[in-house]
Amino acid sequence: MNLRLNSEYGTLRAVLMHRPGKEIDRLTPYNKEFLLFEDVPYLEALQKEHDAFSNLIKESTGAKVYQLRELLIRVLYDRDLLYKLMSQALEKSGLTHLTEIILERYSTAECAGLLTGGVKIHELKRKIPNLDAKELMDPAFAISPCPNLYFQRDPIALTPGGIIFSSMKMEGRQREADLLRTIFQNHPDFKDHVNEVFSPAGMKNPPCIEGGDVIVLSHDAIAIGNSQRTDSKAIYEVAKTLIAQGEVKRVYEVHLPEKRNFMHLDTVFTVLDENLMLTYPDAMQAVLQTSLYTFKDEKNGKVNIKREVLKESLLTVLEREIPHLEILQTADGNPDYSMREQWFDGANVFAIGPRRVISYNRNIHTNRALRQMGVEVLEIPSSELSRGLGGPRCMTMPLSRARV
Ligand SMILES: NC(=O)NCCC[C@H](N)C(=O)O
Numbered sequence: 001m002n003l004r005l006n007s008e009y010g011t012l013r014a015v016l017m018h019r020p021g022k023e024i025d026r027l028t029p030y031n032k033e034f035l036l037f038e039d040v041p042y043l044e045a046l047q048k049e050h051d052a053f054s055n056l057i058k059e060s061t062g063a064k065v066y067q068l069r070e071l072l073i074r075v076l077y078d079r080d081l082l083y084k085l086m087s088q089a090l091e092k093s094g095l096t097h098l099t100e101i102i103l104e105r106y107s108t109a110e111c112a113g114l115l116t117g118g119v120k121i122h123e124l125k126r127k128i129p130n131l132d133a134k135e136l137m138d139p140a141f142a143i144s145p146c147p148n149l150y151f152q153r154d155p156i157a158l159t160p161g162g163i164i165f166s167s168m169k170m171e172g173r174q175r176e177a178d179l180l181r182t183i184f185q186n187h188p189d190f191k192d193h194v195n196e197v198f199s200p201a202g203m204k205n206p207p208c209i210e211g212g213d214v215i216v217l218s219h220d221a222i223a224i225g226n227s228q229r230t231d232s233k234a235i236y237e238v239a240k241t242l243i244a245q246g247e248v249k250r251v252y253e254v255h256l257p258e259k260r261n262f263m264h265l266d267t268v269f270t271v272l273d274e275n276l277m278l279t280y281p282d283a284m285q286a287v288l289q290t291s292l293y294t295f296k297d298e299k300n301g302k303v304n305i306k307r308e309v310l311k312e313s314l315l316t317v318l319e320r321e322i323p324h325l326e327i328l329q330t331a332d333g334n335p336d337y338s339m340r341e342q343w344f345d346g347a348n349v350f351a352i353g354p355r356r357v358i359s360y361n362r363n364i365h366t367n368r369a370l371r372q373m374g375v376e377v378l379e380i381p382s383s384e385l386s387r388g389l390g391g392p393r394c395m396t397m398p399l400s401r402a403r404v
Pocket of ligand 1: 035148151211213389394
């Protein structure tokens with residue numbers, strides 16, 4: 001498998017997803033904000049909705065759906081990797097000294113469960129009666145849960161030049177990136193196909209970047225949101241690597257306001273075909289500025305890039321990049337409905353092929369507008385899935401698409 005993507009809409013061949021589990025049941029009214037949820041979902045219903053989504057992908061495309069849990073268990077059979085991930089996970093609570101005993105008492109599959117679903121002190125005490133963690137209260141987390149793990153778009157990103165390992169801004173999501181990096185660098189299906197464009201591993205204070213901010217625009221260009229989650233410094237590093245490789249000629253840095261509903265670039269637009277985009281109309285106005293990185297020169301074998309601040313609106317920039325671009329607005333531009341539907345990720349549909357998308361059923365006005373434009377819209381239930389403030393694109397990490 002060639003872990004590179006040259007479009008957002010080539011027919012889907014393989015995708016990575018995570019069926020939500022125990023980690024969702026860790027959410028309470030008191031920790032939901034820290035853990036980046038708008039509400040406390042009902043796990044069983046959430047799983048049913050997620051199953052409907054993954055089954056629909058399989059039925060409509062025949063694509064292989066990888067499940068994160070299975071990939072994780074496979075790599076954790078390597079004891080050294082398991083040790084490393086477990087002790088990293090215990091660092092925040094100051095309990096790294098428990099790594100060895102946890103590995104002794106829990107099976108590999110159970111350890112995968114601890115790494116994704118988290119574990120509390122009193123739960124550990126049931127398995128390890130004389131647990132040495134007196135300084136911590138029983139209800140405290142020894143390992144914090146990863147309830148956002150079903151948003152597989154964010155811990156990595158695939159570009160035409162290879163893979164970006166995210167460095168996640170919010171504390172509640174940072175461990176997700178460690179899990180994904182470990183899987184891709186070690187799983188036999190992937191490890192020999194990793195061409196690293198960016199990784200925070202080994203950096204002291206890595207700049208942040210999240211997959212939801214990375215969008216392939218055309219054969220020559222990608223856009224990266226400078227957002228609540230992604231820093232300018234990381235965009236510069238990614239642009240330098242991609243342009244030096246020659247896989248991408250232009251990298252656009254799109255400055256978004258730091259607002260919860262614009263958290264990533266893919267919450268404000270998605271690409272549905274060579275020249276069709278779905279956008280949230282307010283976001284087009286809200287974009288503060290767009291900058292462009294291109295090749296500058298090569299000195300002593302090192303490629304330098306240049307950055308120019310573009311004076312036009314984002315719309316003009318996109319229209320220049322994508323000839324004959326058609327823009328469809330969420331809820332067909334109706335100001336009330338588009339605001340409502342963008343909150344439930346109306347602009348965040350998942351393209352499974354050119355002009356073929358999967359969308360939340362609740363976004364009825366956007367879905368109608370898509371159909372009127374000739375786009376095939378497959379719908380999934382969304383009462384619970386949407387409570388995490390992410391949509392179908394956010395929940396999927398395409399690993400292979402037909403080249404376009
Ligand atoms: N690409 C995306 O927009 N992903 C959605 C992430 C939602 C998650 N609750 C978060 O706040 O990070």
